[in-house]
Amino acid sequence: MVGFVASSKLCVGQQKQVKVCRSSSIRMSVRDDQSSEGLMSELTKLHTGLATMAIMGTPLAALAGEAAAEESALKTLFKTKALSLAHPVAMWGVVGYAGYVFYLGSQARTLRTTTDQEVKKDLAKQKPGQKHFSLSAWLLAATTFFTFEGMANTYTRTGKLFPGPHLYAGLGVVSLLAFMAALVPAMQKNQLWARNTHFTLAVGALGLFGWQAKTGLDIVGKLLGFK
Secondary structure, X not given: OHHHHHHHHHHHHHHHHHHHHHHHHHHHHHHHHHHHHHHHHXXXXXXXXXXXXXXXXXXXXXXXXXXXXHHHHHHHHHOXXXXXXXXXXXXXXXXXXXXXXXXXXXXXXXXXHXXXXXXXXXXXXXXXXXHHHXXXXXXXXXXXXXXXXXXXXXXXXXXXXXXXXXXXXHHHHHHXXXXXXXXXXXXXXXOHHHXXXXXXXXHHHHHHHHHHHHHHHHHHHHHOOOO
């Protein structure tokens, strides 16, 4: 009887072990299935991402190709002699224009300071001050535009700028003209210091214009193959 009870307990223990093993096997199978599903989900996301990148990459590559073609065409255009000479030709016109504007300014200064009534009367008829004011605004605009146009032309053709007297003189002229324009409100209030400073800067700007013209001729000579 004792042996039967012991045998029964042993069988029960074995059955419990079998149940535990079966339960563990089921849990392991579920975990394996879940891992497989997670892996498949990640692979699906990766595949979708790669497909999206490939779809987006096609128009981006096309846009990059178009941009490169446009840049090449722009370089070719700027390398032509006609467009390369546009800056020096325009700046020579600006130099002459600047000389005339300076002349009008000096005439207006004479009109204010002279004690000769006959001279004052003749100058008043010509209205040099009004002409100087109107033309100097266009001088600032033209000088600024063609200075940066020349820099853009050089950079587009060569991929770099060339620091030197010509570049520094051009930037100096633009800076002086900007300062001169900033003095106009004070000049309109008859501030003597503003008028004197304006005239001094004008002399400096005209000198830089002349220096720029000289150094520009050297560059044009190299461009045309004379040097």
